[in-house]
Amino acid sequence: MVTGYYSCPDFQGNRGDRLILYPLPCLTPMEPYGYHYRRCPPLGTRLYKSLVKTIKSLSRGPSLMDRYLTSQLIPPFVLSVGIFTSMGVALANLSDLSNKVFEYDLPVIDALKILLYRVPEFFAYALPISVLLTTLMTYGRLSSESELIALRSCGISLWRATVPAVILSVIVSGITFVFSEGVVPETNYRATEILVKVLHEERNFWQNKDIFYPNYEEVKLANGQTFRQLKTLFYAEKFDGQKMRSLTIINWLGDHLNEIVVSDSAQWNANQNIWDFFNGTVYLIDTDKSYKEAVPFKHQQFPLPKEAFEFATQGRNPYEMNLFQALQYKRLLEASGDNKNVRFFDVRIHQKIAFPFVCLVFGIMGAAIGAKPQQMSRGTSLGLTVGIVFSYYMLNFFTGSFGMIGLLSPMMAAWLPNLFGVGIGGWILKKLEN
Template sequence: MKIIDKYIFKELIGPFLFGIAAFTFILAGTTLLFNLIGESIKYNIPILDLIILFSLKLPQIIAISFPMSILFSTISVFGRMGNDLELIAFRSSGISLIRVTIPVIIFGLIISLLTIGFNESIVPKASSMAEDLFRSYRHSEKPTIKENINFTQYKDGIPIRIINVKDIKEGILNEITVAEFENGSLHRIIRSKTGKWKKLTGWEFYNGIMHYFPKNEQKKLTVINFEKEFIKININPIDLTKRKKNYEEMSRKELMNQILNKIRNGENPSKDIMNYHLKLSIAFSSLIYSIIGISVGVKPHRSSSAMGLGLSLIIILVYFILLSISMGLGLSNTMSPLFAAWIPNIIVGLTGILLLKKNSSL
């Protein structure tokens, strides 16, 4: 590594760390802390658990602050170098602006890769733990009851079983309805007052009725009443009530598994595909921000931290406006989920390259 590369790396680290602290403080103070205080008042969350929740939510905020901090550090460093005439000194020594940007781009790429690792390992686990703790207070008044449960089993995109349960209380299922299909046609309906799951035998229904629908119209409908019946359904009631993870709680691997399951079941996976690529595109925005940060930073009068922070916030706002628009287009299927996730990076990146090319010719 050449002296110039070491020098620029060293200059970037300080503002980058300051940016992480500043943006984390801003985001945590204006959104996270405000929401947590509201939740703590509503659900009587003790101060100790409130601190734990804050700590568990913090990694998500820190991950968002990484690309923002890259932008701030490049604007600040190149603004100072421009005002101190260091860039002119580089040029007079035969070192072009493009050459100076190489260590910045490498720095941005390193942070992007670190962000991916951080988002895959720490953020999902912390977010999941926070959500579980939240739910323990939100549902503390009736923790053992799950109401109005609907579950559909698919095979090759076609429903083979639809299950509806009024509620599950202390392991007992109440008011159960099961509709089973064969080759797309209704085959059997089971209605039962109560039921429970036994590990060895499976589903056990009580006080119910079964209707068998004939495949041939000449045959009659078969009706069977029962007091106790073992029903062969390869689904554990836990699967019916299992909490679905949100986007922040899932790694890319988990998202991909969810996408494949939806494709197998004939469901629309567009939102999950977009979320999968968003995890990558937002992480690689650090690389994009490093390019546009240089382009903006070399303009005159950009040396103060306040000016750098202000410009960073404006660029970030524009980026997230573009992201909101593209996500809306992706969810409405106007744009492909892949393109919707990456288009803000493409627009901001191309803008940065054009500005950098323009500045390098001055």
């Protein structure tokens, strides 16, 4: 019995492609060595072992390689965030605000406030793009200068080498989520408020006229089935933020019309949880649909649902709502039976949840493409960044549109671009590793 060698890529980060001495039977006694190459374990097994080894190594703290790669990632990331945020604010707002200052007499102070309120939105947009550019540039440089080859010669797989980029992407995803939900909706809303107050611009989603809100109740049949039956139809011609004007309320009792209320104005009484109506008439309807009585009033309280008031006051652009506000507004739309807008908000809600994870998608894609053995300049990295971002948002636009018209579920419409991006990045890494 003499010894021979076999070689197999080691995904545990210990030996790599190094030849390991194993006892093997020789073919003939004259041969000093016998060479035997065995088949590598399946990719799933190698990935699992690599993941376990990575978790164990990270639990002991960052290695020298992790600290080195992180030091290469952070400076270009910070610089990219600053550049993309400044460019976004300047290109999207300066021209429009300048026009409003000179043409519509928007005060300069208000224009500066609007500009500052827009910064968080473009900061949130800049984060995933910066992750993509940073990983492309960093891993592209490591590949072109053969540093990745040096790491692999030490037994470190590409999967392990991309861990610092993935961790950075996860952290940036958390920052993006905090900004997108805690800061951006409120600052966008305040910027819109200034334009509405100073220039009297209309809010697209704010209900200030022709407020129409149907209220349904669940009715249970004898066979146990339920269906929705119209209970109240609420209509107001105008709304100034406090009072509604020229109202007509139609109430049903069971399946027949019960009363019609016509009033000059009404407002929600938050202290008593009831509606105060002023200067109107209540028309009582008999079961045979004839007028039974007309009762005029100067002030009358009606126990109507609060949702009509919330529907008018909470109407915002989806980009001016956080998740909690969007879910609340969706429930109001569901109660009103507005299925078209319910689906629109359902898709937007899932997109708001999926958006922060774009950082992780771009981080994986950038590291995978950058790690390819090629000469990648900064200009090439920037060009690839523009192309990938454009392709991603085009795909996001189409899947979102398909979700709104019912061809895709809202969840699939929001998450499909992310899954597609992760799949491409993982496939490229797998090809490079093999």
